[in-house]
Amino acid sequence: MALADPARRExxxxxxxxxxAALVASPVVAGVxxxxxxxxxxxxxxxxGFSTDRLTRVLGEPAVxxxxxxxxxxxxxxxxxxxxxxxLVAMTFRRSGRVDKLARTLxxxxxxxxxxxxxxxxxLLLAQSGLLSRxxxxxxxxxxxxxxxxxxxxxxGLGMVLTLAWKELPFLAxxxxxxxxxxxxxLEETARGLGAGPxxxxxxxxxxxxxxxxxxxxxxxxxxxxxxxxxxAMLAPSDPLALxxxxxxxxxxxxxxxxxxxxxxxxxxxxxxxxxxxxxxxVRYRTTELRx
Amino acid sequence: xxxxxxxxxxxxxxxxxxxxLLPMVLLAIWSVGDRWFYPxxxxxxxxxxxxxxxLSGEGRLWAAGATSMLLAAGTGAIACIVALPVGRALARxxxxxxxxxxxxxFLPVAAPPVxxxxxxxxxxxxxxxxxxxxxxxxAHAVPAVAYVSLYFTGVFTGFxxxxxxxxxxxxxxxxxxxRFITLPLLRRPLAEGFALGFLIxxxxxxxxxxxxxxxxxxxxxxxxAFVEAGQDRIAAxxxxxxxxxxxxALAAARxxxxxxEVAAL
Numbered sequence: 001m002a003l004a005d006p007a008r009r010e011x012x013x014x015x016x017x018x019x020x021a022a023l024v025a026s027p028v029v030a031g032v033x034x035x036x037x038x039x040x041x042x043x044x045x046x047x048x049g050f051s052t053d054r055l056t057r058v059l060g061e062p063a064v065x066x067x068x069x070x071x072x073x074x075x076x077x078x079x080x081x082x083x084x085x086x087x088l089v090a091m092t093f094r095r096s097g098r099v100d101k102l103a104r105t106l107x108x109x110x111x112x113x114x115x116x117x118x119x120x121x122x123x124l125l126l127a128q129s130g131l132l133s134r135x136x137x138x139x140x141x142x143x144x145x146x147x148x149x150x151x152x153x154x155x156x157g158l159g160m161v162l163t164l165a166w167k168e169l170p171f172l173a174x175x176x177x178x179x180x181x182x183x184x185x186x187l188e189e190t191a192r193g194l195g196a197g198p199x200x201x202x203x204x205x206x207x208x209x210x211x212x213x214x215x216x217x218x219x220x221x222x223x224x225x226x227x228x229x230x231x232x233a234m235l236a237p238s239d240p241l242a243l244x245x246x247x248x249x250x251x252x253x254x255x256x257x258x259x260x261x262x263x264x265x266x267x268x269x270x271x272x273x274x275x276x277x278x279x280x281x282x283v284r285y286r287t288t289e290l291r292x
Numbered sequence: 293x294x295x296x297x298x299x300x301x302x303x304x305x306x307x308x309x310x311x312x313l314l315p316m317v318l319l320a321i322w323s324v325g326d327r328w329f330y331p332x333x334x335x336x337x338x339x340x341x342x343x344x345x346x347l348s349g350e351g352r353l354w355a356a357g358a359t360s361m362l363l364a365a366g367t368g369a370i371a372c373i374v375a376l377p378v379g380r381a382l383a384r385x386x387x388x389x390x391x392x393x394x395x396x397x398f399l400p401v402a403a404p405p406v407x408x409x410x411x412x413x414x415x416x417x418x419x420x421x422x423x424x425x426x427x428x429x430x431a432h433a434v435p436a437v438a439y440v441s442l443y444f445t446g447v448f449t450g451f452x453x454x455x456x457x458x459x460x461x462x463x464x465x466x467x468x469x470x471r472f473i474t475l476p477l478l479r480r481p482l483a484e485g486f487a488l489g490f491l492i493x494x495x496x497x498x499x500x501x502x503x504x505x506x507x508x509x510x511x512x513x514x515x516x517a518f519v520e521a522g523q524d525r526i527a528a529x530x531x532x533x534x535x536x537x538x539x540x541a542l543a544a545a546r547x548x549x550x551x552x553e554v555a556a557l
Contacts, residue, residue, distance in 0.1 A: 013381070013384040014385060016381040016384070017381045017382050017385035017389065017390075017393050018385070018389065018392070020377070020378040020381035020393070020441075021378075021382060021385075021392070021393035021396035024378060024396065024397045024399075024441050025396040025397065025399045025400065027400055027408070028399045028400050028403050028411075030411070030415060031407070031408055031410075034411055034414055034415065035407075035410070035411050043414070044414070088304075092304050093301070093304065093305075099301065103301075103308050105546075106305075106308040106309050106311075106312040106313075107308050109312040110311070110315070111542065112491055112539070112542050113315070113535060114495030114512065114534050114538065115497075116495065116512045116515060116516060116531070117515075117531045120319075120515060121318060121319060123519060124318060124319075124524060129330040131318065133330070134330060134333050137330075137331040138331065138333055144330075144331075169311075220398075223402040224402065227402070227405065227406070228404075229404070229405055229406050229498040230497055230498075233516070234519060244404055244405075244406040244498070247406050247407060247410060248410075248502075251410055251502075262410055265407075266406075266410045266411050269407035270403055270407050270408075273399065273407070274399070276402060280395070280402075281392075282391075284391060284394075285388065
């Protein structure tokens with residue numbers, strides 16, 4: 001009895017823990033199940049009966065693939081830019097002086113700014129008649145709004161990349177500075193004590209340490225950026241359409257037969273999320289459980 | 293402190309200052325700018341009209357702000373009530389099971405809101421929750437519960453349960469232990485969990501749009517509509533109002549962190 005008791009408690013803890021996680025995940029699971037049924041004709045709009053026609057047709061559309069590539073490319077560029085800036089900020093302002101503290105505070109300040117507010121500001125700033133364009137005109141570089149390189153609704157998605165990167169930077173900078181302040185400092189001191197120069201310390205100790213610590217939040221932020229609706233709705237071009245916009249466009253199509261297409265796109269979106277979440281947790285598992 | 297202000301550091305500081313403060317300054321100017329046509333760098337007239345309308349309690353922004361406030365407070369409360377036991381249960385998982393639990397809990401946080409909303413809309417409609425505030429509230433609770441659960445998992449990972457066991461062994465009932473021991477210990481995490489849930493609902497747009505079906509007008513929905521309509525002044529006013537709870541929460545978190553010594557910043 002005395003031996004069985006801790007084991008039983010352990011089993012109970014595992015059961016309750018996984019049940020709790022399943023409860024939290026259940027809306028997503030329900031969404032996946034319903035979307036899979038609707039994408040294969042078992043539920044949703046139109047006539048019923050299992051068929052993979054819709055799946056093959058939607059996944060065979062070039063517009064869908066362009067949308068997917070554009071969305072992933074834009075989110076990746078923004079995340080890359082934000083990660084590089086986060087590392088730069090963390091390395092430049094890592095000391096305990098007042099200037100460093102002020103810089104770190106400023107870097108984290110936009111953290112809770114809603115995506116919608118960031119996108120609204122970006123429109124007012126970057127549009128062809130926005131403030132940047134007016135400054136260009138005042139400086140004599142631009143002859144009018146048409147001269148301003150398009151940063152809003154542009155195919156390259158520059159305005160969107162900048163806005164998403166701005167929105168991601170505070171979180172990544174916070175993680176990077178915390179990493180450096182906690183374990184990073186001790187590791188570097190050890191390396192220097194063993195005779196490593198500043199460059200070798202950065203290359204062999206600081207950078208690998210930072211990059212491993214930053215990878216999980218970077219994957220998370222990438223998933224957020226790819227799924228963001230507000231920034232895409234306000235800044236992204238109409239061709240190619242970002243995946244969240246394409247999903248919504250199909251879902252609200254006046255042609256009821258096309259509405260079901262949205263569920264194929266929902267499945268694609270949720271499956272990509274699942275992959276990102278799996279990767280995120282796997283990296284965390286590798287770095288925390290299997291360390292050393 | 294040699295080299296504290298090298299050129300690179302000054303440029304970095306200026307860049308960060310500009311990036312953090314310029315958006316707010318711009319929105320403030322835009323919210324009072326009247327007849328501000330290209331290529332003017334400054335509005336030809338200043339007016340507090342949009343702020344007066346807002347503060348007089350009339351107009352769409354005020355109504356939307358009130359709706360958003362109620363939804364966000366409700367979401368924060370639901371998130372805390374559900375996430376507290378969930379986070380506690382999750383924190384007891386270890387090894388790969390802990391990571392599996394965390395991955396499952398992370399799903400609603402990472403799922404694209406449009407995909408989540410489209411996937412959920414049918415069940416919400418068939419339950420009669422579509423186009424109603426209660427439906428939007430429950431939809432907002434989906435990512436909020438997940439977020440706050442992850443937060444509470446962290447809280448309970450470092451939680452010493454011996455003090456509860458002590459109380460139980462001294463004869464306290466489970467309810468008394470929760471009421472007099474656990475709850476007071478968790479006062480600050482609960483406040484932070486509530487703030488987190490509040491902010492998730494406050495900034496939420498796609499779930500409101502799809503589950504609310506245009507009938508539930510929250511502040512983000514109205515701000516978006518004003519931007520689309522080219523009504524920059526009202527849009528900027530609404531955007532600034534959207535910033536207020538976020539900044540209050542950040543300031544509160546920093547004040548609280550100053551009290552303890554683990555301030556990471």
